[in-house]
Amino acid sequence: MSLKKLSSEFTKGLIKENPVLGLMLGLCSVLAVSTEVKNAIGMGCAMTFVILGSNILVSLLRKTIPQKVRIPVFLIVIGSFTTIVDLVMNAYAPAIHKNLGIFIPLIVVNCIIIARAEAFAVKNTVLNSIIDALGMGFGYTLVLFVIATIREISGNGTFLGVKLFTGFNPVLVMMLPPGAFITIGLLMAVLRVFKK
Amino acid sequence: MKELILLLLATIFVNNFVFARFLGICPYMGVSKKIPDAIGMGLAVIFVLLIASVSSWFIQYFILNPLHIEYLQTIVFILVIAALVQFVEMVIMKTSPALYKALGIYLPLISTNCIILAVAILNIRENHSLIKTVVFTVGAGLGFTLALILMSSIRERLELADVPKSLKGEPLAFIIAGLIAIAFFGFTGMM
Numbered sequence: 001m002s003l004k005k006l007s008s009e010f011t012k013g014l015i016k017e018n019p020v021l022g023l024m025l026g027l028c029s030v031l032a033v034s035t036e037v038k039n040a041i042g043m044g045c046a047m048t049f050v051i052l053g054s055n056i057l058v059s060l061l062r063k064t065i066p067q068k069v070r071i072p073v074f075l076i077v078i079g080s081f082t083t084i085v086d087l088v089m090n091a092y093a094p095a096i097h098k099n100l101g102i103f104i105p106l107i108v109v110n111c112i113i114i115a116r117a118e119a120f121a122v123k124n125t126v127l128n129s130i131i132d133a134l135g136m137g138f139g140y141t142l143v144l145f146v147i148a149t150i151r152e153i154s155g156n157g158t159f160l161g162v163k164l165f166t167g168f169n170p171v172l173v174m175m176l177p178p179g180a181f182i183t184i185g186l187l188m189a190v191l192r193v194f195k196k
Numbered sequence: 197m198k199e200l201i202l203l204l205l206a207t208i209f210v211n212n213f214v215f216a217r218f219l220g221i222c223p224y225m226g227v228s229k230k231i232p233d234a235i236g237m238g239l240a241v242i243f244v245l246l247i248a249s250v251s252s253w254f255i256q257y258f259i260l261n262p263l264h265i266e267y268l269q270t271i272v273f274i275l276v277i278a279a280l281v282q283f284v285e286m287v288i289m290k291t292s293p294a295l296y297k298a299l300g301i302y303l304p305l306i307s308t309n310c311i312i313l314a315v316a317i318l319n320i321r322e323n324h325s326l327i328k329t330v331v332f333t334v335g336a337g338l339g340f341t342l343a344l345i346l347m348s349s350i351r352e353r354l355e356l357a358d359v360p361k362s363l364k365g366e367p368l369a370f371i372i373a374g375l376i377a378i379a380f381f382g383f384t385g386m387m
Contacts, residue, residue: 024366027218028220028310031218032217071278072275072278072279075274076275079270079274080271083267083268086270087267102314105269105270105313106219106314108270108274108313109274109310109313110310176377176381177215177377178374178377178381180218181374181377182370182374182375184370185363185366185367185370185371185373186367186371188367189367192367193362
C-alpha cells in the first residue's frame with residue numbers, strides 16, 4: 001500500500017467526501033451541539049472514537065460476518081462503542097456529557113458510522129479502514145468546529161469561553177436553533193461557490 | 197387531563213422535534229419535496245414511534261431495571277427498534293396491501309431515523325408514565341409531520357422561484373428551516 005493512496009483515503013473525508021457538507025449525513029448532531037466550541041470538540045472526539053472503533057472491528061470481522069445479518073451486527077458493534085463513550089464521558093467529562101445530552105446515545109443511529117461500515121470497512125483492510133475512519137472523523141469534527149466557532153463568536157462574543165471583544169452586542173439568535181440552520185445553509189452555499 | 201394536553205401542545209409547538217430539538221433532520225431534508233410524500237412519511241413515523249416507544253417503555257421498566265442492566269439501554273433499544281420496524285413492515289405487507297402501498301417505502305427509511313430512538317430514550321430520561329409516554333410520542337410525531345408539511349409546501353413553490361445557483365436546493369432549505377424556527381419561537385410565549 002503506497003503512502004499516496006493512504007493519504008488520499010484520509011483527505012477525501014476532509015473535503016471531497018466530507019460526511020456532513022458533501023454527503024449530508026449526520027446533520028442532527030452537527031446542528032444541535034454546535035452552540036459552543038467546547039461542546040463541538042467533545043462531540044467530534046466521541047464521534048471519531050466510535051467511527052474508529054467500529055471501522056476496525058467491522059474490518060477485522062469482515063470475513064466472518066454473514067452477509068444477511070450484517071446490518072444488525074453493525075448496530076451491535078456501533079452500539080457497544082457508543083455505550084463505552086457514553087460511560088467514559090460521564091465519568092471523566094461530566095460537564096460536556098451533560099451539554100451533549102441525548103446526542104451521545106444517538107451516535108448509534110448517526111448515518112455516517114453505519115455508512116462507513118457498510119460502504120468501506122466491510123470491504124477493506126484494517127489499515128485502510130483506520131485511515132478512512134480518521135479522515136471521516138476529522139472531516140466531521142472540522143465542520144462542527146467551523147460552525148461552532150461562527151455561532152459562538154457571533155452569538156456570544158466568546159471563543160472557547162474567552163471573551164473576544166468589548167462593546168460588542170452578541171446576536172443571540174445565533175446561539176438558538178434558528179442560528180444553526182442559517183449558518184449551515186450559508187456555509188453550504190459558500191462551499192458551492194468555491195467548488196466551481 | 198390538563199397536564200396531558202399541555203404536554204401534547206408543548207411537544208408539537210414549543211419543543212418541536214425538528215425546529216427546536218434538531219431530531220429527524222435527514223428525512224426532513226430528503227422527503228420534504230412534495231406534500232403527499234411528506235404526509236406519508238409523517239404517518240409512517242407516528243405509527244412506528246408509537247409502537248417503538250411503548251415497547252421500549254415496557255422493556256426499560258420490566259426487563260432492564262429489574263435486572264440492573266440499564267447501561268445496555270442504547271444497544272437493546274436500537275436492536276428492538278430495528279427488529280420492530282422489520283416486523284411491522286412484514287405484517288402490513290401481509291395484512292393490508294393498501295396501507296403498505298401508502299407507507300411501505302418509508303418504513304425501511306425510518307428504522308435508523310434518530311427521532312425514533314430519541315423519543316424512546318427521552319421518555320425514560322424524563323420519567324414519563326405510560327400515558328405520558330403515549331402523549332409525548334404522539335406530540336413528537338405530529339410536530340415532525342407538521343414540520344414536514346410546512347417545509348414541503350414552501351419547497352413546492354421554490355421549485356419555480358428564481359434563486360441564486362449556489363443557494364438552490366439544500367442551502368436554501370436550511371435557511372428557510374431557520375426562518376420557520378424563528379417563527380416557532382412565538383409559541384414559547386404562549387405556554
